[in-house]
Amino acid sequence: MDKSKKLLISKISLVILGLLVIIPLLKHLPAILELTVSVDKFRDYIISTGKIGPLIFILFQILQTVIAPIPGEVIQLAGGYIYGVPLGTLYTTVGMLVGAGIAFFFTRLLGGNFIENLIKKKKFKWMTDIMGHKNFSIFLFIFFFIPGLPKDYLIYVAGLTTIKPLKFFGILIVSRLPWLLASVSVGASVFEKNYMSTIIISVIAGLAFILGLIYKDKLVNKFSD
Template identity: 65%
Template sequence: MNRTKFVLIGKILLALLGGLAVVLIIKYLPYLIEITVSLDKFRDYIVSTGKFGVIMFVSFQILQTIIAPIPGEIIQVAGGYIYGTPLGLLYTILGILLGSIIAFYFTRLIGASFIEKLIKKKKSQLILDIMDSKRFSITLFIFFIIPGLPKDFLIYVAGLTPIKPAKFFGILLISRFPWLLASVSIGANIHYGNYISTIIISFVTLVIFVLVIIYKDKLISKLSQVRQINKSM
């Protein structure tokens, strides 16, 4: 089987799976959001699944990576609360990695037309323009580490670029690791009653969050300047 036929079959299968996923998401998304907006509800749900808890937790994290409306912070904090910091962090990273792989390769197989329907064309083009830089890796790292930017959409758009998958996923995990560690640690400390540690971690995270928000526009502006310089060279 040549590469063209393989890609065509892959696109057809992904389209069918995508259609099924859309139907299921439309039907169950309100329920998924309902149980993930509350730490207690989500924790109780995962615990109630017994030995399938880890599979369900990782599945929710995969869905959260693929579907933006599901709140990731609740899932990550719950991971620490249920499994402790080491395992909670491991399961969270596993879910994010698998979800990112699905989104990334989905874009590479389906192409730009689908992504432009999923994301506003101007937004996807803006991300592609900023990513069109000799300092692409640094740009990507900054985008992932800044709170409030469309990280989930960025994964889809990144699939349209020629970046090597291993490099992309490496940048993704390294840039998000500090925030994930903080969220999972907060959950673990709440579970064990270490409220002082929880307050300290939350405070430090909040300070970093505020600083990044304050300087976010300057960082993005500098990246845009780099892009303009590169285009003029």
């Protein structure tokens, strides 16, 4: 069997596998979103799953990375509350990397045309402007690092570029880990009733989020030149 036929079979297999996952996911998406709008609801649900709780938690983090509307902050805070900082950070990071891998390689192997058509819309036009820029890697790091900036969509966009996977995932983990750790730490501090740490981390994160929103357009313009 030649290489092109093997590639076609691989793509068809991936499409079938994707449909087997997406169809039930769409059916249960309203319930998933309802669970993840509240830290208390999500925490109680994960605890109720018992020994498989960590796997369910990681699955939710994967879904959050792949499906942007799911609020990541709720999941990360609950991770710290339930599992503490070391395990909460580990589970959150594993879920983020697996989810990012799904989004990145889906775009690179199968969904390039779909993502290209999506980002051609006016709302995402700025993403097309920076894809071929020589500073694309720097742009990715800054946007992944600063709270309040669109991150999950950029994973799909990165899949359209020639960036090497190892470099992409290196940028992702180095830029996202500090804020994942901060969110998990807040959840753990709430559980331990260490409210001073919670306030300090929340204020810093809130200021960074506001600054990100304020300077987003300036950053886009700078790296789009």
